[in-house]
Amino acid sequence: MKGEILATGDEIRSGALIDSNSAYIAERLEREGVEVVRHHCVGDDLGSLTDVFQEIARRADIALVTGGLGPTSDDRTTEAAARAAGVGLVLNADALTAIEMFFERLGRTLPPSNRKQAFFPDGSEILPNPIGTAPGFKIQIETCTFFCLPGVPVEMRKMLASEVIPRLLSLSGGHRQISMVRTLSTFGATESMVGEQLSDIIADFPDIQIGYRAKFPEIQVRLYIRGDDAAEMVNHLDTVAHRVTGRLGDRVFSSDNRSMAATVGDLLADGKATLAVAESCTGGLISHWLTNTAGSSRYFLFSGVTYANAAKMDVLGVSETTLASHGAVSPETVREMAAGARRVAHATYAIATSGIAGPDGGSDEKPVGTVCVGLAGPDGVTSRQFYFPYGNRRAKKKLFAMAALDTLRRHILGMEALDVGMKKITSP
Amino acid sequence: MKGEILATGDEIRSGALIDSNSAYIAERLEREGVEVVRHHCVGDDLGSLTDVFQEIARRADIALVTGGLGPTSDDRTTEAAARAAGVGLVLNADALTAIEMFFERLGRTLPPSNRKQAFFPDGSEILPNPIGTAPGFKIQIETCTFFCLPGVPVEMRKMLASEVIPRLLSLSGGHRQISMVRTLSTFGATESMVGEQLSDIIADFPDIQIGYRAKFPEIQVRLYIRGDDAAEMVNHLDTVAHRVTGRLGDRVFSSDNRSMAATVGDLLADGKATLAVAESCTGGLISHWLTNTAGSSRYFLFSGVTYANAAKMDVLGVSETTLASHGAVSPETVREMAAGARRVAHATYAIATSGIAGPDGGSDEKPVGTVCVGLAGPDGVTSRQFYFPYGNRRAKKKLFAMAALDTLRRHILGMEALDVGMKKITSP
Numbered sequence: 001m002k003g004e005i006l007a008t009g010d011e012i013r014s015g016a017l018i019d020s021n022s023a024y025i026a027e028r029l030e031r032e033g034v035e036v037v038r039h040h041c042v043g044d045d046l047g048s049l050t051d052v053f054q055e056i057a058r059r060a061d062i063a064l065v066t067g068g069l070g071p072t073s074d075d076r077t078t079e080a081a082a083r084a085a086g087v088g089l090v091l092n093a094d095a096l097t098a099i100e101m102f103f104e105r106l107g108r109t110l111p112p113s114n115r116k117q118a119f120f121p122d123g124s125e126i127l128p129n130p131i132g133t134a135p136g137f138k139i140q141i142e143t144c145t146f147f148c149l150p151g152v153p154v155e156m157r158k159m160l161a162s163e164v165i166p167r168l169l170s171l172s173g174g175h176r177q178i179s180m181v182r183t184l185s186t187f188g189a190t191e192s193m194v195g196e197q198l199s200d201i202i203a204d205f206p207d208i209q210i211g212y213r214a215k216f217p218e219i220q221v222r223l224y225i226r227g228d229d230a231a232e233m234v235n236h237l238d239t240v241a242h243r244v245t246g247r248l249g250d251r252v253f254s255s256d257n258r259s260m261a262a263t264v265g266d267l268l269a270d271g272k273a274t275l276a277v278a279e280s281c282t283g284g285l286i287s288h289w290l291t292n293t294a295g296s297s298r299y300f301l302f303s304g305v306t307y308a309n310a311a312k313m314d315v316l317g318v319s320e321t322t323l324a325s326h327g328a329v330s331p332e333t334v335r336e337m338a339a340g341a342r343r344v345a346h347a348t349y350a351i352a353t354s355g356i357a358g359p360d361g362g363s364d365e366k367p368v369g370t371v372c373v374g375l376a377g378p379d380g381v382t383s384r385q386f387y388f389p390y391g392n393r394r395a396k397k398k399l400f401a402m403a404a405l406d407t408l409r410r411h412i413l414g415m416e417a418l419d420v421g422m423k424k425i426t427s428p
Numbered sequence: 429m430k431g432e433i434l435a436t437g438d439e440i441r442s443g444a445l446i447d448s449n450s451a452y453i454a455e456r457l458e459r460e461g462v463e464v465v466r467h468h469c470v471g472d473d474l475g476s477l478t479d480v481f482q483e484i485a486r487r488a489d490i491a492l493v494t495g496g497l498g499p500t501s502d503d504r505t506t507e508a509a510a511r512a513a514g515v516g517l518v519l520n521a522d523a524l525t526a527i528e529m530f531f532e533r534l535g536r537t538l539p540p541s542n543r544k545q546a547f548f549p550d551g552s553e554i555l556p557n558p559i560g561t562a563p564g565f566k567i568q569i570e571t572c573t574f575f576c577l578p579g580v581p582v583e584m585r586k587m588l589a590s591e592v593i594p595r596l597l598s599l600s601g602g603h604r605q606i607s608m609v610r611t612l613s614t615f616g617a618t619e620s621m622v623g624e625q626l627s628d629i630i631a632d633f634p635d636i637q638i639g640y641r642a643k644f645p646e647i648q649v650r651l652y653i654r655g656d657d658a659a660e661m662v663n664h665l666d667t668v669a670h671r672v673t674g675r676l677g678d679r680v681f682s683s684d685n686r687s688m689a690a691t692v693g694d695l696l697a698d699g700k701a702t703l704a705v706a707e708s709c710t711g712g713l714i715s716h717w718l719t720n721t722a723g724s725s726r727y728f729l730f731s732g733v734t735y736a737n738a739a740k741m742d743v744l745g746v747s748e749t750t751l752a753s754h755g756a757v758s759p760e761t762v763r764e765m766a767a768g769a770r771r772v773a774h775a776t777y778a779i780a781t782s783g784i785a786g787p788d789g790g791s792d793e794k795p796v797g798t799v800c801v802g803l804a805g806p807d808g809v810t811s812r813q814f815y816f817p818y819g820n821r822r823a824k825k826k827l828f829a830m831a832a833l834d835t836l837r838r839h840i841l842g843m844e845a846l847d848v849g850m851k852k853i854t855s856p
Contacts, residue, residue: 023444027442038480181444283718305712345739390559397720
């Protein structure tokens, strides 16, 4: 069953509003076995709207349309659907009663403009809106079934679940395929490196579609499968994921769409270990990522964001001599930062970052993009230096924070340190 | 000049990724006088891609295409453009050299798959990519000029500005209307509250189009104008922005699209003041926001992300008695946290947060969504309590961080504390 999605409205067309509805709808429909082929967006222009309805009607089996059902003059979806279907608009008495009751519950009388929302294309089926004034409708145009829903995300989502999804099974003639996706998250290789390493594996599994997604600074490998036997599909995804992970090795940090911070958090929680952080160049981002996970207070104790050198000394006990002789961005300093954070917070582990996120502050010896990562644990203190010569200040903060968390992940798992995709300078 | 936008890739088609590129492009093109008529999205399917290229070519004057220029087998945009134009692919030696140099700068040899990125439709013009491996290209198909750019947002934005916009003037035959936008950023009122407060002002200025954009937790009011006299347009925008700011009052924190953190940073830098932060529930987000601004080391000294109570005592000197008798989420604790951070870092000001971001940890007395904000400065220590009963854990962290920064902004500017849109409990 082929599906298309149409978002309407000048706010989306002109870019004042990002369309998040279409992605939500696409994911839900695909999960139900609909093959989403195209998305469209047009503004509140009756001619363009009617054209798109007619184009979609010629190609798709079902279509989801959002927006343009409101009471104002720029809401034209209902009229466009009627024109495309070659029918007139008729008043629906039940819909009018429902709208009147909605306003009664709010203790207000029905504004005249809202009466417009009770008119529908002749022959369409009304889809009730439990939480707003705009009902939706279902209309057949040529061989395509259109579902027109409000553009307000919370209303659209409720009606998609309660009105659209249950009708899909009968539309598909009782038989439909399901689809599944498996996400492998990697750090430390570029998209093209990952793609090349997997090209022969993918050739071995023609029933698996592969997608690469740069969720910077992660590269995600997504394996898609479509079929009708869920258990068999899970087994098959397991097999392929195993081959992929075997090839990419320890660059794969999650196979269930967990973030790097949540992955490290799981490792800490499993080992009943705790973590302290000392952040200079990452400026709080490591702590922010860690605390985005509910339950992170089980293992995350403290981060000292010591932007100023005085704070590095006063809070973490970094020695003035070290700062003076080696500089803030040095293996020596991050080792003292990590040791200091671990000591202050009485933590099992501590990681520390000091680097140059730019745009200023670089030198020939330590260019913008250089970061030193310190790691303190029960077995002592180590450090590594990385160099990321791409991206702006915010991108570099993310790369630095990922490198620090990945250094801890690899240490806990007994893996080699990361040395791909960047220049590594082993500290003296 | 009519424009259309095409986003490509299975990730967007299937809903795995929300397409933010198209809204960005639409806004930029409209500002340059292009009338954006439609957006499209199709996946990595050569047939569908070629069809859409041909459809757009029949309707539009210019088209912007994003994605599908990468090195992997699912990147098909170049091939589709060539097919739609009825030409072959040819190797561009300059582009190959540029890609080779990109890898050389990274200290790596060119992977064979990246060679693919140096092939372009015969007769197209190469658009250099200053920060990535995928160059774009410009190609004429029927009467439409297509600009094909990478899908990575930061690369797309750079190339849109440096390669596409400058070519628009010659395409439009030398004459075009310009459009301008003024952005007023607000915190502390909902979108519908802002909309209602401005409805009569907007009615007074029919030549101004207004848009509301929830850039959570900010609400942005955007004023659009189109014309051909830039100086007159700026004056007119000044007048309307003045009326809007007069109505919304001190909830407007920026009229030049600066973030709350950058706005507070500017105030600190102007007053040669420095800042320390003590974060519990915000988990590093305040520091992360502050350090996203280049030059923040002029005023930002230190943040103690004291997630554990022990860290609040050991690092910030919060007393055990205070924690035991009032709890971590209390006006008393955040006042001691703020005072401690200010003292440790020798800063002019300090702000502190302690609250319940959820999903667990709430109580009847202090439900999830409660946050206490402490403020220490040369004139002493104060605190406020807010309650944000909406959004998930990440949304609440953002609301809490904004409330804390806004508390400092209002203090420095001598404004009343925020008391709209949330329950405020004045501390004893």
